[in-house]
Amino acid sequence: MPRKYATPASVPCAQCPLRRVGAFSANTPEEIAFIQQLKSGDIVLGAGAVLSREGVNIGQLHTLLEGWAFRFRTLSSGARQILNFLLPGDFIGLQERLGAHSSHGVELLTTARLCRFPAARLRELYTHHPSLGYDVTWIAAHEELIVDENLVSVGQRTAMQRIAMLLIHLYKRACSVGLQHPDGRVPFPVTQQHMADALGLSLVHTNKTLHRLRTSGHFAISNGMLALKRPEAISRLADYYARPLRERPLI
Amino acid sequence: MPRKYATPASVPCAQCPLRRVGAFSANTPEEIAFIQQLKSGDIVLGAGAVLSREGVNIGQLHTLLEGWAFRFRTLSSGARQILNFLLPGDFIGLQERLGAHSSHGVELLTTARLCRFPAARLRELYTHHPSLGYDVTWIAAHEELIVDENLVSVGQRTAMQRIAMLLIHLYKRACSVGLQHPDGRVPFPVTQQHMADALGLSLVHTNKTLHRLRTSGHFAISNGMLALKRPEAISRLADYYARPLRERPLI
DNA sequence: GTCACTCTATGTCTTTTGACATACCGGCCG
DNA sequence: CGGCCGGTATGTCAAAAGACATAGAGTGAC
Structure with a gap:
């Protein structure tokens, strides 16, 4: 509770x-x-x-x-x-x-x-x-861009691409606020059910797709920490080309 | 061109x-x-x-x-x-x-x-x-709500529900800015390809689903005008319960 | 320690959706 | 007029994703 x-x-x-x-x-x-x-x-x-x-x-x-x-x-x-x-x-x-x-x-x-x-x-x-x-307007518009990005994923990408996209996207956001550990891993408190709900996939299909992505060596999750083995490969897989991050306001 | x-x-x-x-x-x-x-x-x-x-x-x-x-x-x-x-x-x-x-x-x-x-x-x-x-912030946040709504559709609704959702949503928005004709119809310049691209469906599947929705008497499109036969039935079908529209700013 | 609970894993089968091919229809243009 | 083009319509087959069932692994409570 x-x-x-x-x-x-x-x-x-x-x-x-x-x-x-x-x-x-x-x-x-x-x-x-x-x-x-x-x-x-x-x-x-x-x-x-x-x-x-x-x-x-x-x-x-x-x-x-x-x-x-x-x-x-x-x-x-x-x-x-x-x-x-x-x-x-x-x-x-x-x-x-x-x-x-x-x-x-x-x-x-x-x-x-x-x-x-x-x-x-x-x-x-x-x-x-x-x-x-x-x-504040900047912040609102920025959040909309993130939702836009999610909508593109859910609407146009395959299950594998969606998951790759989610991983790389959250990885980069976590890094940008200093959550990256010296070994390159970031905290990752997201369960498979959360991923499924975010990506419009069933839990089972999320699990199986994640399995393929893991066994092909793209990422690893252990103890709630995410490691991306080859970030460029994942970005390519996801058809995701991030624009450079810029400073953003904090209220 | x-x-x-x-x-x-x-x-x-x-x-x-x-x-x-x-x-x-x-x-x-x-x-x-x-x-x-x-x-x-x-x-x-x-x-x-x-x-x-x-x-x-x-x-x-x-x-x-x-x-x-x-x-x-x-x-x-x-x-x-x-x-x-x-x-x-x-x-x-x-x-x-x-x-x-x-x-x-x-x-x-x-x-x-x-x-x-x-x-x-x-x-x-x-x-x-x-x-x-x-x-302006209000406007940005309001647009995000619309994108949120689309994301919910694409992520969680069936093809039929998505289409029902799109029709009722655009119908209401068109009405709210005074586009409704005396006979209840509104202009509808959206092709099936646009619907498919908005809803994350293929063109063919959009067409077939639209066909079922039309033959079951839920809507009609002719001459670029949309008529909704039973708006409540469509809302129910789409699992869509709109909150009342409120005045919004215009810049 | 074991019970309950959450999260993850995996097999089998069904349903939904997509891909491809083809046709039709109306408007526009030379 | 005939040809072209964008949009719509439909059939067949294939692939992606979901549903259901079941099991294991890890964690916390008592």
Whole structure:
């Protein structure tokens, strides 16, 4: 069962460990101070916890500081589609402001720490610091690009390509936020069921395809860590040619 | 071949016919005046014209005033995924600002009129009228919801459900911007190839599934007009329960 | 230690979807 | 007029993916 952990002392934004990762663009001290006073605190939730449910608007916005999560939607048939995976630095909740009820849920893959502020105060960002408002739009458009990419996979790639795509994509995203270990492996808390739900495949077919990809030496997963043997081969297999990563905003 | 039509006299934003459609939220006269001076003009392009190509950044943002279009991505195999359809009032180009080159193309389904302004001036919106900046974020998040919905279809629905979903979804969107004729039909410039590319199905299978859906009396298409016989039956078939439409911003 | 539970693995059979080939139909053009 | 082209329609066969059944491996609870 999802548990809510004791809230730890909130980390000041100026000392936010994510800001020391090269992936994020710098903000002025004034901007950081402003974000700081918006923040209502950190929360820590356990793996499997549901941050927000479909149909419910929690009125809070989050930035994922540590840990992995995913956004999903469920059909009345019970089928679940994972829309995208969330890694440290990702912003959560922009879509929820839109309707009285959220169209999707957010669930944690690992124990995670999140930075929280009230959705009602989002507008202040635009009035006090237009550049931060611009950043929020950037973040929304960037997340859409990731969903676009997933849609291309699910719509046009074979099962093998989809899986290759997911592996390389998550591998690169994990690396970009500094999760890569010295031996080249990255944490990988995604089960085969999650992959199946993200890629529009059945669990069994995911398992069998993964098996072929593993025995052909493309990757290895052990102890929740992913190793990609030949990243270029996997990219080629997936028909995936990533554009260079650029700095992105962090709120 | 795509032709560029003679540019007609640009319509002043205050008289924009879209603003008389109930679907869009009102702006203050100052906001409209500001949008007006951002605008560099209207352009009209013919059906099949490519507004922007994959890999190219045109440095222009558009609002679709009349006509239909779609965003798409192509894999090296030649397979094309339509990411979403664009109807009057939709904003085009937010994702393009993000990279030096756009990750997707935009092509017109019909002759269309677009309102254009330079992407470089987008920031002015945030500094001069924070509420308009907020609206742009809203638009980005709203478009992501549509892509989410498509991803759910392609990932989890059967061919029949996907097609039912596409029909009811486009039907409702067309109605919401006042395209519905008195007899209940709406324009439908989408070919079976477009549907196939949007839904991740082959052309042949799309055709056959469409046939079954048509002979079971769910819809009819003639002269480029779509009639939905029993919208509730189609929604049920598609496992689609739309949340009520709300006013949305127009830039 | 063993029970329960989650995740992974694998075999067999069925269903859905795709590939290829072919035909039809209406608009456009010389 | 006849030919071409884009879009639609249909048949046959093949491949991809799903459903169901069952089993093993790892982990945590008591």
